[in-house]
Structures are given as C-alpha cells and as structure tokens.
Amino acid sequence: MNPDSPTIAVVDYGAGNLVSIGHALERVGATVRLASGPRGLDEADGLVVPGVGAAGPAMGRLGRARLVEPIRRWVDDGRPYLGICLGLQLLFEASDEDGAETLGLLRGRSVRLEAAPSLPHIGWNQVVRSRAHTLFDGLADDVDLYFVHSYAGRPDGRDADAVLATTEHGATFVSAIARGPLLGVQFHPERSGDDGLRLLSNFTSIVRRSGGRPD
Amino acid sequence: MLRIRVIPCLDVAGGRVVKGTRFVDLTDEGDPPELAGRYAEEGADELVFLDISAAPEGRGTLLDIVERTARRAFIPLTVGGGVRSAAEMRAVLRAGADKVALNTAAVADPVLISRCARRFGRQAVVVAIDARRRPAAGADAARASAAGAPAAWQVVVRGGRDATGLDAVAWAERAAALGAGELLVTSIDRDGTRSGYDTELLRAITARVGIPVIASGGAADPADCVAAVLEGGAGAVLAASMFHRRIHSIDDVKQALAAAGLPVRATNAPAVAGDLAAAMP
Numbered sequence: 428m429n430p431d432s433p434t435i436a437v438v439d440y441g442a443g444n445l446v447s448i449g450h451a452l453e454r455v456g457a458t459v460r461l462a463s464g465p466r467g468l469d470e471a472d473g474l475v476v477p478g479v480g481a482a483g484p485a486m487g488r489l490g491r492a493r494l495v496e497p498i499r500r501w502v503d504d505g506r507p508y509l510g511i512c513l514g515l516q517l518l519f520e521a522s523d524e525d526g527a528e529t530l531g532l533l534r535g536r537s538v539r540l541e542a543a544p545s546l547p548h549i550g551w552n553q554v555v556r557s558r559a560h561t562l563f564d565g566l567a568d569d570v571d572l573y574f575v576h577s578y579a580g581r582p583d584g585r586d587a588d589a590v591l592a593t594t595e596h597g598a599t600f601v602s603a604i605a606r607g608p609l610l611g612v613q614f615h616p617e618r619s620g621d622d623g624l625r626l627l628s629n630f631t632s633i634v635r636r637s638g639g640r641p642d
Numbered sequence: 643m644l645r646i647r648v649i650p651c652l653d654v655a656g657g658r659v660v661k662g663t664r665f666v667d668l669t670d671e672g673d674p675p676e677l678a679g680r681y682a683e684e685g686a687d688e689l690v691f692l693d694i695s696a697a698p699e700g701r702g703t704l705l706d707i708v709e710r711t712a713r714r715a716f717i718p719l720t721v722g723g724g725v726r727s728a729a730e731m732r733a734v735l736r737a738g739a740d741k742v743a744l745n746t747a748a749v750a751d752p753v754l755i756s757r758c759a760r761r762f763g764r765q766a767v768v769v770a771i772d773a774r775r776r777p778a779a780g781a782d783a784a785r786a787s788a789a790g791a792p793a794a795w796q797v798v799v800r801g802g803r804d805a806t807g808l809d810a811v812a813w814a815e816r817a818a819a820l821g822a823g824e825l826l827v828t829s830i831d832r833d834g835t836r837s838g839y840d841t842e843l844l845r846a847i848t849a850r851v852g853i854p855v856i857a858s859g860g861a862a863d864p865a866d867c868v869a870a871v872l873e874g875g876a877g878a879v880l881a882a883s884m885f886h887r888r889i890h891s892i893d894d895v896k897q898a899l900a901a902a903g904l905p906v907r908a909t910n911a912p913a914v915a916g917d918l919a920a921a922m923p
Contacts, residue, residue, distance in 0.1 A: 446738040450713045480763055545852060547765050549823065550877070551645040551687055551907040571645055571907040573718060575740075575765045595643065618718050618740065620682060 428472045429458070433634045436462040436471035438498070438514070440478070440488040444617075448477050448511065451617035455628035465497045473634030474501055477617075478513030479575060482522035482529055482537060485513055495530070502532050507608040507634045512576055515604065515611030519580045532609065534584035540577060542597035547577045554592045554602050554614060562591070562603070562610055564629050570622050572602075572614040579613050580604065608637060645907045646871055647687035647878035648895050649856065650885045652677055654723070655695040657703045659886065672886070675710040681885065682715035685892045685909030689715060690743070690826070690856075690880060692770075693723030694801060701730075705737040712738025722770050722826070728757050735762060743826055745770040746799040749806055749813070752820055759821030768856075769817040770826040772798050773810035773843055795843055802830045814847045814855075824854040826880065832860025836883070839866055844874025856880050864890055864898030871904055 428434070435452055439445055439461040449459045452475070462468055476498065478485055489495050502508055502518075510518055517529045522537040529537070540548055551571045556563060563570075579600040582589050592603035594613070602613040610630065616623035652659045652674050659672045678689050689711070693704045701724075708721055721734050722743025731742045742762075748755050748769055759767045773795040795810035814825055827847055829840035839857045848855050854877035857870035861881035870876040884890050896906040 444735065444738070444740060446709075446712050446736065447716065447740070450738070451716050454716070479765070545644075545854070547763075547823070548644075549765050549854065550647060552643070567908070617716060620685075620717050624716055 428635070428638070430635060432456055432458045433472040433631060434458045434460055434470055435473040435475055435631065435634060436460050436468050438474070438476045438489075438494060439463045439467075440485065440492050440494065444479075445477065447615075447617040448475060451624060451627055452631070455624055455631050457627075457631045457634070462494070463492055465493050468497050468501065472637070473507040473509070473630070474498070475509045475511065475630075476514030476517065477511045478517070480513060481524050481527075482513065482516060482578075483525040483527035485517065486527050486529060489517075499530060499532065502530075502609055505608055507630070507637050508610060509630050510611035511617070512613060512615060515613055516578060516580050518604075518609070518611055519582070522578060524578050533580070533582055533589060533604065533606065534586040535580060535582040537578045537580050540579060540596055540598070540600055543577075544597050547575060548596045549575050551619075552594050552596060552614075554594055556592050557590050560591055560605050561633060562605065562612075562626060562629050565625050566622055572612075572616070572619040572623060572626075574602075574614045576613060580611070608633065643905050644877070645687065646899050646904050647856075648685075648867070648892050648899075648906070649688045649690055649878055649880040650677075650681045650686050650892065651690045651692060651858065651880045651882045653692050653694045653882060654704065654707060655693070657707065660694070674707045675714060677886070678711045678719075679714040681892065682717050685896065685907070686717060687907055688718040688720065688878070690720045690722070691739075692743070693721070695723075701733075705733060708734060708737040708739050720768055720826075722768070727754070728761050731758050731762065731766075735766065741766050741768050741823070743768040743770040745772065748817065749797060749799050749808065752816060755817055755820040755822055759823070764821045764823040767821060767823050768826050769814075769822040769824075770828065771810055771814055771817070771847075772802055772828045772830050773840075774798050774802070774805070774830045775840075775843075794846070798830055802833070810843070811846050811850060815850050818851040818853050822853060824856060824877075825851065826856045826858055827876075829859035833858075834883070835860055836862035838862060839870040839874060839876075839879075841869050841874040844870060844876050848875030854878060862889075864895045867895045868898050868902045868904070871899065872902060 516537040594602040720741040797808040856878040857876035867879040
C-alpha cells in the first residue's frame with residue numbers, strides 16, 4: 428500500500444452517483460478505483476459500497492457483476508468496508524422494501540422508516556453518536572449530515588450492539604453501524620460538506636492503519 | 643428533525659453566473675464553480691444551478707460546469723433549465739448533479755415526471771413551477787382561490803415569457819402525485835424585485851402537497867426567509883442576488899431562522915474547515 432494514498436475501490440454497479448463519492452475520496456487523499464467486477468477489488472486496500480434505490484435490483488446488479496462473493500469474502504477477511512446508504516442496508520439479511528435477500532453479513536433487516544412525517548427522508552438531519560468511534564473523529568456529537576432514503580437497517584441478535592449512531596425522523600432509526608472494520612452510514616458523507624469529508628478522511632485513515640492487503 | 647435548507651441559486655448563461663430582473667437585463671456575477679465552492683464553505687445546505695439560456699448548443703458548457711462544481715462543492719446540487727427527457731437528465735446526473743429540476747418540459751409532457759422518478763428515484767426529481775398572479779388577483783387572492791373562485795396564480799413557462807392558463811396550485815398537486823420529490827416554486831411577479839417571497843402562493847401550495855417546497859423569487863433579507871417558512875410553510879429558501887452581492891450571508895439567514903425557533907444546520911466553525919484543508923493534500 429502507498430501509505431500516503433491508500434487505494435479505495437468504489438463498487439460501481441449502476442446504483443447511484445459515483446461522481447461525488449469518487450471526487451470526495453480523492454479530495455481526502457485516497458486513490459480511487461471504480462470496481463465493476465471482481466478484479467476491481469484486487470489492488471484495493473479499502474472498499475466503499477455506495478448506492479441509492481431498491482435492494483432487490485441492486486442485489487441483482489451485484490450478482491450480474493459477480494461481486495457478491497468477493498464482497499462477502501472481503502468482509503469475512505476483516506478488511507475495511509464502508510457502506511453508504513443502500514451500501515449499508517445491503518449488509519443485513521433482507522429488506523422489507525421488496526423482500527429481497529441481501530448480503531447477510533449483519534443480523535437484522537432493512538425496514539421502512541416508522542412514523543415518518545415525510546418519505547423519502549431527504550435533507551440535513553442530526554446524527555447522534557451512541558458511542559465513540561474513530562470514524563467520527565473531529566465531528567460534533569450531534570453533527571448534521573445529509574440523508575436521502577426511505578428504509579434503514581435494524582440490527583438485531585448478536586449485532587444489536589453494532590449501532591454507532593441514531594437519527595430521528597418521526598421515530599429513531601440507526602444512521603451508522605460499526606463492527607470491527609465493517610462500517611456503514613445511512614447518510615451521504617460525499618454530500619455532507621466539510622463534516623462529510625472529515626468522515627471520509629477518517630475512513631481513509633482507518634484503511635491506512637489496517638496495513639493494506641493480506642498476503 | 644430535518645433542517646430548514648438555505649440554498650443559493652446560480653442562474654447560469656453562457657458559462658457565467660448572471661442575475662436579471664424578471665428574467666431579463668442580465669448582469670455578470672462570476673464563475674459558477676468558483677461561486678459554488680464559496681457558498682459551500684460559507685454553509686450553504688444545497689446549490690441550485692438554473693441554465694437560463696438553455697440553448698441546446700450550451701449543453702456541453704453546462705455539463706462541464708456541473709462537473710467542475712462537483713469536484714469542489716461537496717453538498718447536494720440541483721440543475722435545471724431546458725432538460726427535456728430522461729436521457730438529458732441522465733447526462734446531467736452523470737456529470738455530478740444529485741437532482742434535476744424539470745419545468746417547461748414537464749408542463750408539456752407531465753408523464754416525464756413519472757418516467758424520471760421511476761428511472762432515477764423521486765428524490766432526484768424536482769419540479770420547478772414559475773407562477774404569476776392573474777391580473778385581477780389582489781390581496782384577496784388566496785381567499786378567492788380557497789373559495790373556488792378562478793385560480794389566483796397561473797403557471798408560466800419559457801422563463802416567464804409564456805402563460806399556460808394552468809392553475810399553479812393544481813399543477814403542484816399533480817406534479818407531486820406524478821412523482822416529484824420536491825417543488826421549486828418561483829413567484830415571477832416577485833423575482834428580482836427584492837420585495838419578499840409571495841408567501842400566499844407558498845401557503846396555497848404547501849397546504850396541498852406533502853413534499854418539500856423550496857421558496858423562490860423576491861428574497862431581499864433574512865426576514866423574508868423566515869416568513870417563507872413560518873407563513874409560507876416552505877422547507878427551504880432559495881435566493882440569488884442577496885448572496886451574490888453579499889448583501890446578506892448564508893449565516894445571516896441561518897441566524898434569523900434559528901432566532902425564530904427553526905432548526906438549521908450549524909455552519910462549520912472556520913477552525914474546523916481550516917484544519918481539514920491542512921490535512922488534505
């Protein structure tokens with residue numbers, strides 16, 4: 428790994444705005460590689476899975492790109508993963524949105540936001556930390572970040588304590604999770620101004636400290 | 643709780659930011675990506691680009707501006723002006739925009755709203771409504787409209803030049819039902835006049851739709867922005883010359899909103915921004 432600029436693969440499966448996430452990661456010092464197939468992960472030190480939209484079609488596209496098993500292996504190997512929005516929801520076992528079976532790397536499901544005054548939940552909202560974590564270094568405890576979604580992951584069983592932050596829109600939902608190097612955020616750091624860039628910079632540091640690829 | 647958004651609007655023509663009165667008499671106000679970057683640093687919650695020339699030959703220039711902006715302003719960007727099809731919308735999104743505002747093309751073909759919402763998600767579809775009060779309408783306009791009298795506001799298109807006869811409130815409801823994620827409501831009577839938003843127009847629409855409404859046209863000072871939210875029910879306020887000419891800052895508006903008890907996103911402390919810049923190559 429180039430310690431100055433770790434390589435972060437951004438999974439490109441036709442589900443969302445990769446332009447912003449690519450620019451934002453480059454801005455915080457990462458070397459960005461778009462991964463549209465399994466080979467795209469070969470040289471990477473960290474993995475970002477972005478995405479907006481429904482879980483079912485997204486899993487279909489990941490499958491056609493032959494990325495499902497490589498992503499599972501990546502997480503099983505304990506390597507740094509940041510899921511953004513749908514990229515967080517896909518970590519759970521299933522989604523209520525269309526009944527899709529998702530990656531199953533975390534216990535729990537993605538559920539529709541309960542009691543929401545408006546859906547989709549679009550705009551800046553407060554992210555309240557449940558515990559300290561280096562991903563949020565330098566951010567206020569109740570920082571405002573930018574959201575665009577109607578569903579959110581709800582961890583349970585052994586992963587109930589993976590909750591890192593919560594947000595309120597009608598009711599409280601999980602807006603960030605962490606289980607070791609497996610990280611996920613429901614908001615869009617690439618669209619959340621300086622605070623979002625700071626979070627991506629923190630992820631890049633986590634990737635840097637992970638020491639890169641296993642032999 | 644969602645924050646009230648403060649949105650600088652950059653009217654773009656021929657690759658420059660311009661601002662006119664009632665869509666004419668344009669004056670040059672700067673380079674779009676540069677202004678966008680400045681506003682992002684100053685705490686803008688989103689940015690809107692409106693290509694007011696919207697000439698087909700200017701498309702390449704607009705996409706280039708969007709791309710350069712996406713490299714330096716890491717906040718949501720909406721682009722409007724002359725987008726006529728899902729394919730054109732895709733090109734703008736691929737250049738780095740998060741949302742596209744549909745206006746004249748949606749009036750001509752309302753199903754375009756549904757097509758774009760299905761393809762890109764409703765969060766990416768903003769319907770821009772330019773409304774003008776009917777000549778007879780006065781202070782009693784809202785009451786007359788509620789009482790079933792002829793609609794007080796009609797939709798105008800092509801940059802305010804053509805009247806459609808369409809009732810602006812009914813069109814807002816239809817656009818929401820067809821899949822618009824939010825509405826950008828501009829009072830053409832007030833646009834560029836610095837006489838305040840048309841809060842009656844805003845209230846007439848926000849009372850009927852469940853999606854966020856962005857107030858536009860006429861903002862002169864922070865008090866107008868507070869009125870757009872408290873009286874008009876808007877979820878976001880958009881302004882151009884007030885910010886471009888540095889008459890008031892984004893922070894001025896946020897402080898006024900906060901003082902009125904409205905939730906706003908804290909503007910970054912300069913120390914944090916400077917520290918962050920230093921940490922980046």
